[in-house]
Amino acid sequence: MQYGMEIKGRGTSINPQNRFEKLAFTPEPEDVPEEERLAPQTQILRDSSKSIIAHNDSPDIPFSQSINPYRGCEHGCAYCYARPYHEYLGFSAGLDFESKILVKEDAPALLRKELSKPKYEPSVIAISGVTDCYQPIERHLKITRRCLEVLAEFKNPAGLITKNRLVARDADILGEMAKWQGSQVFISITTLDNELCGKLEPRASRPAARLETIRILSQAGVPVGVNAAPMIPGLTDHELPDIIAASVEAGAVFAGYTMVRLPGAVEQIFERWLEVNVPNSFNKVMNRIREAHDGKSGDSRFGTRMRGDGAHAEQLRQLFESACKKAGLPQGRHLGLSTASFKRPQIGQLTLFV
Numbered sequence: 001m002q003y004g005m006e007i008k009g010r011g012t013s014i015n016p017q018n019r020f021e022k023l024a025f026t027p028e029p030e031d032v033p034e035e036e037r038l039a040p041q042t043q044i045l046r047d048s049s050k051s052i053i054a055h056n057d058s059p060d061i062p063f064s065q066s067i068n069p070y071r072g073c074e075h076g077c078a079y080c081y082a083r084p085y086h087e088y089l090g091f092s093a094g095l096d097f098e099s100k101i102l103v104k105e106d107a108p109a110l111l112r113k114e115l116s117k118p119k120y121e122p123s124v125i126a127i128s129g130v131t132d133c134y135q136p137i138e139r140h141l142k143i144t145r146r147c148l149e150v151l152a153e154f155k156n157p158a159g160l161i162t163k164n165r166l167v168a169r170d171a172d173i174l175g176e177m178a179k180w181q182g183s184q185v186f187i188s189i190t191t192l193d194n195e196l197c198g199k200l201e202p203r204a205s206r207p208a209a210r211l212e213t214i215r216i217l218s219q220a221g222v223p224v225g226v227n228a229a230p231m232i233p234g235l236t237d238h239e240l241p242d243i244i245a246a247s248v249e250a251g252a253v254f255a256g257y258t259m260v261r262l263p264g265a266v267e268q269i270f271e272r273w274l275e276v277n278v279p280n281s282f283n284k285v286m287n288r289i290r291e292a293h294d295g296k297s298g299d300s301r302f303g304t305r306m307r308g309d310g311a312h313a314e315q316l317r318q319l320f321e322s323a324c325k326k327a328g329l330p331q332g333r334h335l336g337l338s339t340a341s342f343k344r345p346q347i348g349q350l351t352l353f354v
Contacts, residue, residue: 009202011076012094012269042074044137047102052110054129066129067111069143071102073131075163075204077190078273079230081298082130084264093265098203101137108146115154115344122339125151127160134164136203148173152182155341161186161227165205165213171220178222181338186227186256187214189243191236199277211250218251223336225254225329228320232260233288233312234281240316241323248327255329257320259308260289263298270297288312 007013054066072086076098083093091100104110114120127133133144151158152173160167160174160183167174167185177183191197192207205213217224226247231237244255262270274282289297292308308316324330 007095009076010095011078011080011098011200011202012272041099042137043100045100045102047071047104049104049106050110051114052104052107053114053125056129065123066126067107067147068128068130069104069107069133069147070131070135070137071104072097072100074098074101074135074137075132075201077163077201077204079200079232079260079262079266079270081230081261081263081266083266083269085130087265094269101135103137103141103143105141105143107143108150111147111150112154115150115156122156122342124157124159124337124339127158128162132162132164132204133160134162134166136164136166138164139166139169145170145173148177152177153345155180155182155343157182157337157339159184159186159337161188163188163190163201163204163210165209168213168216171217171222174217174222175220178220180341181336182341184223184225184337185217186225187211187217187247187252188227188229189247190228190230190232191239192242192246193236193239196236200273211246214247214250214252218253223254224252225256226252228255228257230258230260231316232285233292233316234285235278237312237316237319240319241326244320244323244327244329248329253329255320255324255327257316259292259313259316261293261298261308262289267297 052067054068055064056066071089072091073080073082080097083097086093086097086100089102091097127144127147138144148158148170158177162185167187174183174185187210189207189210190201194206194208197204197207214224214226226244228240228243231240240257244252247255271282271286274285278285286297291310292313294309
């Protein structure tokens with residue numbers, strides 16, 4: 001489905017065909033109710049997953065375990081590499097991804113069950129390996145907070161990444177976990193330009209709020225860093241030194257970055273966004289993205305897919321290293337998290353017979 005105009009508060013107005021669907025129906029504009037054309041409402045759907053910890057062995061990802069309380073993301077970032085995951089659910093990577101959100105209501109209970117298993121080996125668990133665990137609905141459902149409570153009870157370390165100031169709500173739990181090297185938070189910042197952020201990441205917190213979140217978490221004793229991501233060549237990459245400098249001033253003590261990549265339908269969605277918002281930069285941005293990914297907009301090669309390759313990727317790497325050195329920051333995504341304190345709560349005798 002493609003709406004006739006851009007939709008305020010959404011990252012895209014198009015719904016590219018799901019690549020797994022053999023039949024697709026595109027209604028005529030007059031068949032879509034006017035209120036839906038102007039402002040489609042977010043739908044919250046129940047996810048009936050029976051497990052919560054996902055495992056990976058990718059050399060590009062600095063963790064082997066992760067949990068994602070939500071599928072889809074209302075932040076609506078036009079470049080989001082996670083959009084194609086919604087196609088596996090029968091939805092589109094476009095507007096569906098940011099307006100049909102699946103929630104794992106049982107995530108805290110499932111997490112407790114998995115951590116309680118004797119075969120579970122303590123390891124850092126990343127929260128938000130795919131979609132943001134602090135998107136707007138979390139304010140009401142508190143699934144992420146309840147998962148943190150379980151992790152704190154078992155003293156299992158966790159690393160979070162988010163672009164929403166809502167994480168500051170949980171500074172109390174994260175601060176307590178930090179006392180036994182059990183927590184760290186990455187705040188993702190793509191740009192410091194408030195207007196650009198509003199168009200590129202329409203329902204995410206604005207840059208000033210993210211910097212303030214770094215300050216709040218730092219003051220609570222939580223190790224917090226900045227993830228300058230994704231850097232978009234020809235659009236936001238020049239901001240990398242300023243993002244790191246502003247984050248350090250706010251209290252960040254480590255940093256990382258990634259190069260934008262546009263897998264599957266994300267290429268079409270992002271190209272549409274460029275055409276609408278920065279048409280004069282369209283060719284420059286897309287040519288540089290493809291140059292950084294071996295002629296493609298989405299590179300799946302291990303070792304290069306996160307950072308890119310070629311001249312622009314190398315310039316960005318040098319810019320990042322120089323900015324970190326100037327700020328006195330270590331480069332990396334983990335800062336001494338430890339599983340040494342892990343413990344399983346004592347199980348009451350009666351529980352054994354339940």
